[in-house]
Amino acid sequence: MQLKQVFAMMVAAILLLAVGTDTPAQQEEARNIVEIQITGNKNIGRDAILSAIELTPGMPFDRQKMQEARNAIDRMGFFQVVSAREEAAPGGVRVVFEVVENPVVTAIVFRGNTVVSEQELLDAMRTKVGQVYNINTLEQDLRDIENLYARKQYLAYVTNEAEIDPATGVLTLPIMEFRVGRIEFTGLKKTKPWVLKREMKLKEGDLYNAQQLQRDITRIYELDYLDAEKYEPPRREPGDREGYLNIIIPVQEKKTGQVSVGLGYSSYQKVVGRVELSETNFQGKGLGLNALYEAGGSRGDSYELGYYSPWFRPDNTSLSIRLYDRAVYRFSSSAFGGGVNIGEDADYTERRKGVNVGLSRPFGEKLRGFVTFRTESVDANFREGSTVDPSLVAITQSGSVTGIAFKGVLDRRDFALDPGVGSYYSLSFEPGYSDVSRAGKGGFTKTELDLRRYFSPEGPKETVKDRRRTIAVRLRAATSTGKLPFWEQYFVGGAERLRGYREDRFWGNSMLLASVEYRVPLSGGLGGVIFADYGDAWGNDYVDVIPELSQSSSFKGHFGYGLGIRVATPIGNLRFDYGFGDEGSRTHFSIGQAF
Numbered sequence: 001m002q003l004k005q006v007f008a009m010m011v012a013a014i015l016l017l018a019v020g021t022d023t024p025a026q027q028e029e030a031r032n033i034v035e036i037q038i039t040g041n042k043n044i045g046r047d048a049i050l051s052a053i054e055l056t057p058g059m060p061f062d063r064q065k066m067q068e069a070r071n072a073i074d075r076m077g078f079f080q081v082v083s084a085r086e087e088a089a090p091g092g093v094r095v096v097f098e099v100v101e102n103p104v105v106t107a108i109v110f111r112g113n114t115v116v117s118e119q120e121l122l123d124a125m126r127t128k129v130g131q132v133y134n135i136n137t138l139e140q141d142l143r144d145i146e147n148l149y150a151r152k153q154y155l156a157y158v159t160n161e162a163e164i165d166p167a168t169g170v171l172t173l174p175i176m177e178f179r180v181g182r183i184e185f186t187g188l189k190k191t192k193p194w195v196l197k198r199e200m201k202l203k204e205g206d207l208y209n210a211q212q213l214q215r216d217i218t219r220i221y222e223l224d225y226l227d228a229e230k231y232e233p234p235r236r237e238p239g240d241r242e243g244y245l246n247i248i249i250p251v252q253e254k255k256t257g258q259v260s261v262g263l264g265y266s267s268y269q270k271v272v273g274r275v276e277l278s279e280t281n282f283q284g285k286g287l288g289l290n291a292l293y294e295a296g297g298s299r300g301d302s303y304e305l306g307y308y309s310p311w312f313r314p315d316n317t318s319l320s321i322r323l324y325d326r327a328v329y330r331f332s333s334s335a336f337g338g339g340v341n342i343g344e345d346a347d348y349t350e351r352r353k354g355v356n357v358g359l360s361r362p363f364g365e366k367l368r369g370f371v372t373f374r375t376e377s378v379d380a381n382f383r384e385g386s387t388v389d390p391s392l393v394a395i396t397q398s399g400s401v402t403g404i405a406f407k408g409v410l411d412r413r414d415f416a417l418d419p420g421v422g423s424y425y426s427l428s429f430e431p432g433y434s435d436v437s438r439a440g441k442g443g444f445t446k447t448e449l450d451l452r453r454y455f456s457p458e459g460p461k462e463t464v465k466d467r468r469r470t471i472a473v474r475l476r477a478a479t480s481t482g483k484l485p486f487w488e489q490y491f492v493g494g495a496e497r498l499r500g501y502r503e504d505r506f507w508g509n510s511m512l513l514a515s516v517e518y519r520v521p522l523s524g525g526l527g528g529v530i531f532a533d534y535g536d537a538w539g540n541d542y543v544d545v546i547p548e549l550s551q552s553s554s555f556k557g558h559f560g561y562g563l564g565i566r567v568a569t570p571i572g573n574l575r576f577d578y579g580f581g582d583e584g585s586r587t588h589f590s591i592g593q594a595f
Contacts, residue, residue: 031061034092040099043132044078049097052076061086061093070097077136078102080166102133106169113175115154115207121173124148133164133171145175153211154178155245178208181239182246190253190284196220198311201365208236208245214463215365217249221464222416223310225281227254229525229568231465255570256281272296286310294326300351302326317361325353330491330504331549348395350487351379370407370428376400378436378487394545395486397439403432403446413454418573418593420461420468424452436485444482451475452595467521474595476535478511484540492537495588499533500560500579502586505549508537512555517564517594525568531577531594533560558582566593 034057038046053069063086070084081100086093107129110118125141127134142158149156155178164171183204185193200216202209213234221228235248262274278290288308295301304324312319328350354376362368379398406429413422430446452475456468476497478490486507492498493505497513513535520528536555543551562579577588 032092033057033059033061033095034089035094037094037096038099039096040101042101043104044076044099044101049073049076049099055095061095066095069095073097073099075136077134078132102135103164103166103169105129105131105133105164105171107171109170109172111172111174112177113156114177115152116148116156120148121145127171133169138162138171145173149177153209155208155210176243179239179244180204180206180208180247181241181244183249184246185249185251187251188253190256191225191281191286192284195225195281195284195286196223196251198316199223202247208247213247218415218464220251223281223286224417224572225253225256225286227252227570228417228464231463233463280308288320292326300327312359313361315361317359320356320358322356324355325351327351331502348380348382348392351381353377366410366412368409368411370405370409372405372407373403374405375402378485380487392545394438395542397436397485397487399434399436399439399485401432401434401436401485401488403430405430405446414460415464417464419454419472420456420466420470421454421459423454424450426450434485434488439483439485442483444480444484444488446478446480446484446488448478449476467527468519469521470517470519472515472517472519472593472595474513474515476511476513480509484509486542489540489542490537492535494586495575495577495590496594497533498535498558498560498581499531499577499588499594500562500581500586501558501583505583506537506551506558507542508540508551510539510555511535511537515595519566519593527566527568527573529564529566529577531562531564531579533579534558 033055036050036055036057038049041049052075053072055065055069059065066084066086070082073079074082078101079099080102081098083098085096085098087096088094105127108122108125108127110121113121124144124147126137126144127141142162146157156175159174159176161174162172180202181204183197183200183202185196188196197203199219202212202216217234220226221231230252232250235250237246237248238244239246257279258277260274260276263272273295274293276290276292278288280288282289286309288306288310290304290306292302292304294303302325304322304326306323307321308318309320310316310318330348330350354374356372356374358370358372360368360370377398377400381396381398382392407426408428409424409426411422411424413419413424426449428446428448431443432446433441433443435441453473455471455473458468461468480490489507489509490511491504491507492511492513493501494503498505513533515531515533515535517529517531522528534557536552536557538552538555540551540553543553558581560579560581562577562585564575564577567574567576572591573593575588575590575592575594577590577594579586579588
């Protein structure tokens with residue numbers, strides 16, 4: 001009987017296990033959350049904390065989900081410590097989250113900021129005084145501070161020493177503003193590095209500024225020593241000290257020395273030989289030298305010597321000197337013709353001997369002032385032995401002229417050698433004195449205004465290598481007082497002034513000229529241009545002296561238009577224009593853009 005009882009009890013136990021007693025884990029899952037408590041919070045509301053978690057009363061209790069909720073509260077960023085525990089409660093489980101809040105921010109202190117003000121930094125931040133310190137918000141603030149510097153073209157970051165004092169609530173943010181370490185040019189073979197560095201406003205030790213660096217590089221390429229077609233962007237490398245960046249600027253030089261030898265013949269000048277030497281970067285020191293010799297011609301040999309120092313003084317004051325004894329042939333019919341035949345077989349020339357000395361210096365980054373002194377003697381006449389109409393004697397004036405010109409230039413073009421957008425304004429004033437046969441003695445003044453604007457639908461050039469479709473507009477106006485010799489007047493017509501007309505077609509004591517060009521880059525180094533010019537020179541005592549070239553005593557606009565080609569070469573952009581005017585068509589050849 002006793003054995004049967006033992007057996008019955010064993011069977012009952014097996015059946016009980018088979019049917020059913022829950023394991024501890026199963027019993028835990030069966031318990032529901034009856035309450036969620038938040039303790040330790042003072043400024044962060046209970047509802048705000050509960051909204052960050054997925055636990056709610058009535059849910060089955062799960063220890064893993066409780067831990068996930070603890071992590072979610074921690075990720076809110078308001079707390080130094082977050083802990084979680086469960087407690088037995090009538091009808092289920094009570095979940096308790098205990099938090100230790102970050103301090104309230106009582107002040108924000110910046111250290112190391114020099115180019116961005118404290119107020120700008122505060123405005124950029126989401127963390128405000130009076131709020132509970134939040135690590136997540138601060139991380140976003142640090143990115144916003146870096147972006148604020150980047151918008152101003154600087155580089156900076158908040159260092160790892162950023163911290164809040166738990167006792168006082170003072171948040172300290174040390175800022176590291178990057179400075180320029182070493183500036184290095186790679187690829188130079190001739191040019192001395194200091195020649196390029198002196199053009200840079202950004203110096204070693206200065207705060208790094210990307211915009212200023214690009215402006216400096218543009219200014220360096222405007223010297224025309226480097227090949228803009230082979231431009232490469234600068235690189236930044238870590239410097240030798242923390243917070244310093246080395247700037248590496250790769251460049252390729254272009255040919256700056258030119259030697260040209262020519263031989264020509266015309267019925268007027270006979271055999272003419274020409275030798276010209278020019279160097280814009282002598283010995284790689286940025287000095288300009290040029291020499292010209294022309295042998296033969298109806299008015300004898302011609303000579304010219306020139307010198308230019310862009311940094312005659314350490315403040316970027318430049319010096320230019322030009323000595324010359326040259327014959328100038330006016331009224332050529334085209335770029336490929338000689339002196340125009342006035343009357344039967346006469347060609348007009350001027351023998352000019354003189355010296356020009358100029359000084360200029362910058363006043364800020366965009367404004368530059370110029371002072372130029374000149375004195376020269378001029379002998380105007382017709383080719384010896386030619387038949388000259390008596391009326392032409394009035395323009396065969398000889399004498400001397402002396403003047404000093406003052407000029408101001410405000411240049412805001414994105415790239416002076418080939419602008420895409422920007423403006424160029426210049427105003428010059430020259431008082432002078434002349435002592436000339438057939439014109440007498442006396443003083444005079446000459447005033448000239450030159451206004452240029454450039455527009456591109458693609459916006460400014462970001463680098464010197466960029467090519468843009470550009471609309472270029474220019475207005476030139478000039479006037480004078482006193483009695484000018486014939487050869488001191490304003491001459492209009494030809495490649496530089498009023499295309500579609502012969503060189504120096506119109507002259508006078510006043511001038512007005514407007515030009516517009518639409519420039520389109522083509523493949524390779526080619527560019528196309530559609531142009532229109534409108535202007536005149538008028539008001540003088542020499543209106544009727546050359547019947548073949550009629551003049552006017554008042555403004556009468558003349559219109560010229562046409563097409564052109566620009567060809568990029570090692571010596572600059574070659575310019576070929578074919579223009580149409582009231583008197584036919586003309587071919588014009590020059591170097592560089594028209595303006």
